[in-house]
Amino acid sequence: MTRIGILVTSTRSGRIGPTVARWVADQAPEGVQAEIVDLAEVELPLFDEPQSPKASPGQSPATRAWAETIESYDALVITTPEYNGSYTAVLKNAIDHLYAEWVGKPVGVIGYGWNAGADAMEVLARVADRIGMARTDGPGLRLGEHLEVDGTPTDAAPADEMSALFTALVERVDAQG
Ligand SMILES: Cc1cc2nc3c(=O)[nH]c(=O)nc-3n(C[C@H](O)[C@H](O)[C@H](O)COP(=O)(O)O)c2cc1C
Numbered sequence: 685m686t687r688i689g690i691l692v693t694s695t696r697s698g699r700i701g702p703t704v705a706r707w708v709a710d711q712a713p714e715g716v717q718a719e720i721v722d723l724a725e726v727e728l729p730l731f732d733e734p735q736s737p738k739a740s741p742g743q744s745p746a747t748r749a750w751a752e753t754i755e756s757y758d759a760l761v762i763t764t765p766e767y768n769g770s771y772t773a774v775l776k777n778a779i780d781h782l783y784a785e786w787v788g789k790p791v792g793v794i795g796y797g798w799n800a801g802a803d804a805m806e807v808l809a810r811v812a813d814r815i816g817m818a819r820t821d822g823p824g825l826r827l828g829e830h831l832e833v834d835g836t837p838t839d840a841a842p843a844d845e846m847s848a849l850f851t852a853l854v855e856r857v858d859a860q861g
Pocket of ligand 1: 695696699700766768799
């Protein structure tokens with residue numbers, strides 16, 4: 685069984701992130717245990733560690749708990765809405781708290797928004813690659829096409845591409861042994 689965490693990275697009231705993440709989790713093939721990890725429920729303060737986590741892992745209880753959460757998954761799927769041409773500040777904060785835990789981690793990315801989250805995925809790709817995540821981009825979900833405005837997936841939601849992303853992540857996990 686491959687354990688894959690599906691990250692919800694929006695935290696505002698009225699967000700559609702949990703609905704999008706549920707659809708993603710529902711596409712998990714046999715052999716994948718997909719669990720939703722909602723940043724609204726992860727108690728991380730704004731980054732306040734004395735050193736860069738690359739130089740020295742943060743030691744605050746909140747940082748250690750977050751590190752253990754990320755370490756507990758074989759792979760992740762980050763679902764990212766597009767906020768002003770990028771991903772959310774909450775996600776950046778969660779990324780910046782760790783370093784070693786991200787390096788080599790198989791990470792799939794799913795964007796969503798009016799332009800299918802394309803700009804958010806592009807910015808996140810740059811950050812993920814710089815850190816050294818083993819990134820695979822999945823589909824972008826366009827509001828009004830793949831998702832209703834309340835986040836409900838439509839019949840056009842790309843289930844096949846989502847399955848392909850899970851397969852690619854499992855292959856990466858298996859290749860890492
Ligand atoms: C602060 C903010 C900025 C946004 N900027 C963009 C944007 O640049 N491009 C876009 O396509 N949609 C943008 N949107 C629309 C969101 O992508 C859309 O509302 C999506 O549902 C947000 O995800 P959430 O409901 O999980 O928070 C923005 C929404 C918010 C709240």
